Amino acid sequence: MSVLIFLDQSEGQIKKSSLEAASYGAKVAQQLGTSAQAIVLGNITDDLATIGNYGIGKVHTINNDALNNMDAQVYAKLIAEVATSIGAKVIIFSNNFNGKAIAPRLSVRLKAGLVSGAVALPDTTNGFTVKKNVFSGKAFANVTINTDIKIIALNPNSFSITTTDAKAEVLPFATTADASKVQVISTDKVVGEIPLSEAEIVVSGGRGLKGPENWAMVTDLAKLLGAATACSRPVADSDWRPHHEHVGQTGLAIAPNLYFAIGISGAIQHLAGVNRSKVIVVINKDPEAPFFKAADYGIVGDAFEVMPKIIDAVKKLKGV
Amino acid sequence: MKILVCISKTPDTTAKIAFADNNTKFAADGVQWIINPYDEWYALVRAIELKEADPSTVIHLVTVGGADCDPIIRKALALGGDEAIRVNADSHDSFYIALQIADIAKKGSYDLVFTGKETIDYNGSSVGGMVAELLEMPYVSLATKFTLIGSEAEIVREIEGGEETDKVALPLVVSCQKGMAEQRIPNMKGIMGARSKPLNVVEPVAADTLTSIASFDLPPAKASVKLVSPDTPEELVRLLHEEAKVI
Known part of the structure; x- marks a missing residue:
């Protein structure tokens, strides 16, 4: 028996949301009195031994160029193979974009109940119950998983990372991956900006800013705070800002600090x-x-008058 | 071309969220039900656009639910579905629902299965991926654009901090989100026509339920906002630094 955590990577680096999943998985393993192990697919440039810092004892790798792009069908099959070989009883994903594609497929493959959008450690006092977000953050459901193998997809930014200086053992897993039926033609990433879904601070503007020419107050503050920028739906719909910045019911759901x-x-x-x-x-x-x-905090006032003063105060705080 | 669009009934986005029966059930009294926005605005409307480009396209709708789903199915037919299948079962377990949909999909041999990216009530984001696995088809999730090129699809999907463009041969399963299409309102001709379109009710196939909802909780009431005077906005920065410790 063990807990297996899927570590999602982008361009050879483990995503922050997966490190949260690793910390979470290590705690679940502790709770169940077993070991936490991880799986990484594709070429990794990070030193995987440092995954031990997050409470992981062993990292299984399948180092294969063809796996640098995520195809849920290929990934789910490989994860199932590793999970079966190490006798994993709980499998943890980050409920990020890739996790949402892979975890459901794995659930079918292993006939393992899945709770996606988990926000807390499982309650194992009487069965196995996981708290998750429902109704778009307006409520929680406590969902009991009734199968022998359980899958949890943890919402990003809902579990704190804890670290030690322990090292993990890195173990190549020998297998062959299926050819992907999904051909990636191109990827287009905003460079030099923090992805909105991973940002700890988000500065966002709405219609009250009157037009795209006034966005400096959002972008300046974001830059000072190392934050990502976002906007409301009318702003994206009026093309004042790109659509990927739209947060809300029909846009991106985020949970920054x-x-x-x-x-x-x-x-x-x-x-x-x-x-x-x-x-x-x-x-x-x-x-x-x-x-x-x-x-939690607010100012009833005109953004055009208040924001320059806030930006000055942040500059002072940051010593710039 | 045959497209299966999965639709789900959800409470209206402005519905009051409350629970009944000792917090084990959603309090549905007085709630306005709608087609899950992702299913309607993106999955269904994109399917309708594909049919407009190629009138030989057939759009079938599938939902897993009781007779109380019929009004939203009629609305989806009014928007442009050709016929609908309702699997007469009530479940909140994604696997159970996916198995019902996969059964319908197998029998109908569809070229494409569209779902919304998630429902706005249970936020599972799981049924599409499960259906794909059950059908052994590729799955592209969180798609923002979908273009048909012969028997292949070019799909843009969201990734952290950007997007990825994929090429996949049909058949496949796609989960749809903002960007795929624009919301439409059914016209009178559609509404009249929907009355005579077939809505076939079928009984569920035997399937296991892998999860069950034990109870619901509401988040603790939020303390009231701490207001800072607009004359001293620097005080807000101090509070965020010293009290909230977030900057």
């Missing part, structure tokens, strides 16, 4: 995408803006 909303009223559809943020700051001149009800 700090969500800083400028000139966004906070319609229920917007809140559905950001209500898992740990701290929410709202700057809006309308004291009746619904967003203030969901906020």
Whole structure:
């Protein structure tokens, strides 16, 4: 018996959301009195022994160029093979874009119950029950997994990473991967910017900013804080900002440590995408803006007057 | 070309979320039901666009649910589905639902199966991937663009911090999100026509339930917002640094 964590990589590096999954998986293993092991597919440039820092004893690798691109069909089969060979009873994914594609396939392959969007460690006192987000962050469901093998997909930014200086044993796993039926023609990544889904701080603007020419207050603050930028749906729909910045019910759902909303009223559809943020700051001149009800800190005031002063204060704080 | 679009009934995005029966059931009283927005706006409308480009295309809708799903199925037919299949079963287990859909998909030999990226109630994001595995088909998830080129599809999917363009031969399963298509409103001709389109109710095939919902919780009530005067915005920065410790 063991706990197996899938470590998702991008261009040879393990994603932060997977390190959260590793820390989480190590805790689950501790809870069950067993060992935590990990699997990585494709070519990795990171030193995988350092995965031991996150509580992982062994890292199984299948180092194959063909696996640098994620194809859920090929990946699920390989993960199932490793899981079976080490007798994994719990398999952990990050509920990130790739996790959402692979975990359901693995669930069918191993006939293992899946809880996606988990936000806490399983309750194993009476069965195996995992708390997950439902109704777009407006509630939680406690879901019991009734199968022998269990799969959990952990929501990004919902479990803190803890580290030690332990090292993991890196073990190549001998097998052959199927040829992928999905041919990747191109990838297009925003370079030099923090991916919104992985950002710890997000600065976001809404219609209250009146036009794309006023976005410097969002981008300047984001730069100072090492934050990603986001926007509300009307802003993306008016092409003031690119669509991938849209957070909300129909855009991206995020859970940063700090969500800083400028000139966004906070319609229920917007809140559905950001209500898992740990701290929410709202700057809006309308004291009746619904967003203030969901906020931790706020200023009722004109962003055009308030924001330059905030940016100055942050500069002072950061010593720039 | 035969397309199967999976649709699900969800509470309206503005519905009040509350629970009944000792927090074991969603309190459905007075709730307005809609087609899950991802299924409707992106999966179904993109399928309709493909049919408009090639009128020989056939669009079938499938949902797993009780008779209370019929109004949303009629609306989907009014938008442009040709016929609908309702598997008469009620379950919140993704595997059970996926097995029902996969059974329908096998019998209908579809070239494409479209789902929304997730439902806005249970946020599982799982049924599409499970259906693909059950059908042993490729699966492209979180697609933002879908173009048909002969018997192949060119699909753009979201990845961290960007997008990836894939080429895949049909048949396949695709989960759809924003970018695929634009929301439409059914017109009167569609609404009238939907009444005579077939809505076939079938009984479920035997399937296991791998998970069950033990209970629901609501998040603890949020403390009220701490307001900072607009005359001293630097105070906000101090609070975020010293009190909240997030910057």
